[in-house]
Amino acid sequence: MMLKNINPTETNAWKKLTEHFQEAKNLELQQLFAADKNRSSDYQVSLGDLTLNYAKNRINKETLNLLVDLAKEAELKDAIQQYFNGEIINATEGRAVLHTALRNNSGNAVYSEGVDVMPEVNAAKENIKAFTEKVIFGNWKGYTGKEITDIVNIGIGGSDLGPNMVVDGLQYYKNHLNTHFVSNIDGDHVSEVIKKLNPETTLFVIVSKTFTTQETIGNAITIKEWFLQTASEADVAKHFVAVSTNLEAVSNFGIAPENVFPMWNWVGGRFSLWSAVGLSIALAVGYDNYADLLNGAYEMDNHFKTAEFDENIPVILALLSIWYNNFYDAESEAVLPYTQYLNTLPAYLQQAFMESNGKSVDRDGNPVNYQTGTIIWGAAGTNMQHAFMQLVHQGTKLIPCDFIGFNESLYGKTDHHKKLMANFYGQQDALCFGKTKEQVLETVAEDAIELPFKIFTGNRPSNCITADKLSPNSLGKIIAMYEHKIFVQGIIWNIFSFDQFGVELGKEMANKLLK
Numbered sequence: 001m002m003l004k005n006i007n008p009t010e011t012n013a014w015k016k017l018t019e020h021f022q023e024a025k026n027l028e029l030q031q032l033f034a035a036d037k038n039r040s041s042d043y044q045v046s047l048g049d050l051t052l053n054y055a056k057n058r059i060n061k062e063t064l065n066l067l068v069d070l071a072k073e074a075e076l077k078d079a080i081q082q083y084f085n086g087e088i089i090n091a092t093e094g095r096a097v098l099h100t101a102l103r104n105n106s107g108n109a110v111y112s113e114g115v116d117v118m119p120e121v122n123a124a125k126e127n128i129k130a131f132t133e134k135v136i137f138g139n140w141k142g143y144t145g146k147e148i149t150d151i152v153n154i155g156i157g158g159s160d161l162g163p164n165m166v167v168d169g170l171q172y173y174k175n176h177l178n179t180h181f182v183s184n185i186d187g188d189h190v191s192e193v194i195k196k197l198n199p200e201t202t203l204f205v206i207v208s209k210t211f212t213t214q215e216t217i218g219n220a221i222t223i224k225e226w227f228l229q230t231a232s233e234a235d236v237a238k239h240f241v242a243v244s245t246n247l248e249a250v251s252n253f254g255i256a257p258e259n260v261f262p263m264w265n266w267v268g269g270r271f272s273l274w275s276a277v278g279l280s281i282a283l284a285v286g287y288d289n290y291a292d293l294l295n296g297a298y299e300m301d302n303h304f305k306t307a308e309f310d311e312n313i314p315v316i317l318a319l320l321s322i323w324y325n326n327f328y329d330a331e332s333e334a335v336l337p338y339t340q341y342l343n344t345l346p347a348y349l350q351q352a353f354m355e356s357n358g359k360s361v362d363r364d365g366n367p368v369n370y371q372t373g374t375i376i377w378g379a380a381g382t383n384m385q386h387a388f389m390q391l392v393h394q395g396t397k398l399i400p401c402d403f404i405g406f407n408e409s410l411y412g413k414t415d416h417h418k419k420l421m422a423n424f425y426g427q428q429d430a431l432c433f434g435k436t437k438e439q440v441l442e443t444v445a446e447d448a449i450e451l452p453f454k455i456f457t458g459n460r461p462s463n464c465i466t467a468d469k470l471s472p473n474s475l476g477k478i479i480a481m482y483e484h485k486i487f488v489q490g491i492i493w494n495i496f497s498f499d500q501f502g503v504e505l506g507k508e509m510a511n512k513l514l515k
């Protein structure tokens with residue numbers, strides 16, 4: 001069954017939202033909070049220790065109901081079923097979209113084109129476990145008999161951003177292995193990484209779904225040449241493994257078949273860290289932590305599949321995003337994790353969101369006459385407060401923000417953590433409530449030149465996403481939450497979220513110029 005072609009702007013809900021917006025655009029957060037003492041708890045939903053509080057959005061219950069109606073008219077429930085059931089919802093590439101099968105711990109079968117994919121998925125996981133344990137416990141030896149000390153992930157886009165972000169994010173849980181990432185075709189990048197390495201103790205993980213990507217193959221060749229300066233061709237098997245669907249190209253590169261971890265066409269690159277593409281993660285933090293990451297995502301999958309839309313974290317996030325994007329004409333969204341560990345989360349989400357929903361042709365092949373994918377950006381707090389937050393607080397643009405924070409820090413430095421979280425909540429309050437002229441006048445004279453510049457209008461929306469602490473489980477939930485937000489947006493915008501033809505033309509041009 002194909003996803004239906006439903007133009008969102010022709011639904012009843014959209015028409016009602018357009019009318020409702022004429023009033024709702026005047027909603028002010030300050031007044032909404034003043035009028036309803038329970039607002040904060042009324043606009044909150046949790047999954048285990050993960051909580052989304054969305055009270056600081058320019059919505060009321062009517063807005064929420066109409067947005068939920070929009071999701072219903074877009075037949076989101078059916079679409080979710082098709083997504084999890086392995087229907088060919090990536091129609092332009094003729095593929096199912098089954099990254100959720102990679103974390104399916106239910107023991108139930110998941111079919112893609114009539115075949116249960118779970119036996120292969122589970123076998124691949126067993127291989128990842130056995131292989132990573134061998135390397136971590138020092139039983140996998142390099143060509144001179146030494147243990148492995150360094151891992152280099154060679155990949156780009158989805159074969160780099162996800163593993164890189166999670167390895168950074170879970171640094172606290174890391175073992176003794178040093179993990180490096182080479183992605184850019186810029187030769188200086190690979191040179192900088194190589195110069196720190198000893199070929200005798202380094203394991204290279206070449207990650208490329210297609211095994212044709214210019215950057216990855218280029219870097220892999222350079223690294224292999226460097227390796228062969230001291231080692232022999234026969235030693236390659238001890239130091240190079242690959243993750244790919246293209247077994248022929250991997251074998252031509254000289255990698256032994258037993259050193260190849262599978263990928264499947266039903267896993268999109270930007271959603272692939274749950275597969276063997278996450279090998280560097282499993283090597284860096286150990287298989288048990290990797291399994292906890294997958295389990296967190298599985299918990300979010302179940303929540304997404306079963307919760308009513310008005311209690312469904314990814315659905316609410318997607319609907320809010322559509323509200324600002326399509327009615328307020330907001331162009332971008334900021335993701336602001338209050339933990340240095342997740343500094344690269346925005347970069348990872350940029351690919352996930354913008355490669356998925358940066359589309360302008362609908363599911364019927366016609367140009368859309370409404371806005372689709374938002375621009376995603378951000379950085380870790382508090383650093384970003386001293387960088388771009390001025391514009392978010394007092395600039396002319398409306399930028400909805402996701403604040404992500406953790407109740408506990410990992411090293412228990414509570415004094416630092418109290419300050420961090422005071423900033424986390426302080427920023428959200430400042431955006432929401434602002435500072436009136438009367439408040440400024442408490443400390444500034446009526447005729448002072450700076451008076452108008454010190455006024456904050458407030459009424460700037462944000463979501464508050466919290467969990468107890470940054471753990472493999474909570475990170476798994478957060479990533480899956482955003483994956484499903486992307487899916488819901490794509491369904492409602494009536495676009496195909498799982499192809500990425502837009503990245504091809506530039507590659508073609510570069511190849512022509514190269515020749």
Ligand SMILES: O=P(O)(O)OC[C@H]1O[C@](O)(CO)[C@@H](O)[C@@H]1O
Pocket residue numbers: 156157158159207208209210211212213216269270355500503
């Ligand atoms: O894993 P591969 O095939 O090397 O592709 C890398 C990346 O290139 C893209 O196809 C396009 O940039 C991404 O979708 C993908 O994550």
